[in-house]
Amino acid sequence: TFRxxxxxxxxxxxxxxxxxxxxxxxxxxxxMCKNHQYVGKSEWPFNKRINxxxxxxxxxxxxPADKHFQLPNxxxxxxxxxxxxxxLEKTPNxxxxxxxxxxxxxxxxxxRLRTLAPNGLNTNYNHPQFISGIIV
Numbered sequence: 018t019f020r021x022x023x024x025x026x027x028x029x030x031x032x033x034x035x036x037x038x039x040x041x042x043x044x045x046x047x048x049m050c051k052n053h054q055y056v057g058k059s060e061w062p063f064n065k066r067i068n069x070x071x072x073x074x075x076x077x078x079x080x081p082a083d084k085h086f087q088l089p090n091x092x093x094x095x096x097x098x099x100x101x102x103x104x105l106e107k108t109p110n111x112x113x114x115x116x117x118x119x120x121x122x123x124x125x126x127x128x129r130l131r132t133l134a135p136n137g138l139n140t141n142y143n144h145p146q147f148i149s150g151i152i153v
Contacts, residue, residue: 019044019100022052023131032104036064040105040115042122044130045070045138046098047085055082055138056102056126058119067099082138102126120144 020027034041039062047053059066073079074086074093086093103122109115120143126132128148132139142148 019102021130021132022046022054023136026129028102028129030100030102032101034063034101034104036067037062038101038104039063040108040119041101042103042119042126044100044102044126044132045082046100047091048096048098049091050085052136053085053138054130054132056123056130056132057082058123060115060119063099063101067097070097081134081140085138121147124148 018027018029040060041063042056042058043063043066045055045057057066070083071093073083076083083093085091086097103126105115105118105122109118124142124144124147127137127139127142131137133142134140
């Protein structure tokens, strides 16, 4: 299970996944801070996506979710916690369609978990025009 820091609502995980799983939606959390959750997507094997986050912590143009781990007493390797929320079981052959499906699912989880800043570390939706129609 996993929980939204903002709402306190708990969710169950129904997928069998591992670090090599692809085409998924995940939650990154800081184990030191409350309300510092980030929802992301990955077409790549999950272990490679985590490594990208790790490398982006110290990049000057790194995303805010990764730069959070520059704060005093924070260490990405110790305090970043990852949970795979959802895996696409059926993937379209078309890369653009796959990306759009992942983006829509990512938006849905950002909305459900309330991880959009200032409540979390997501800075925007992929498709804000559809958010009002998302069932949370």
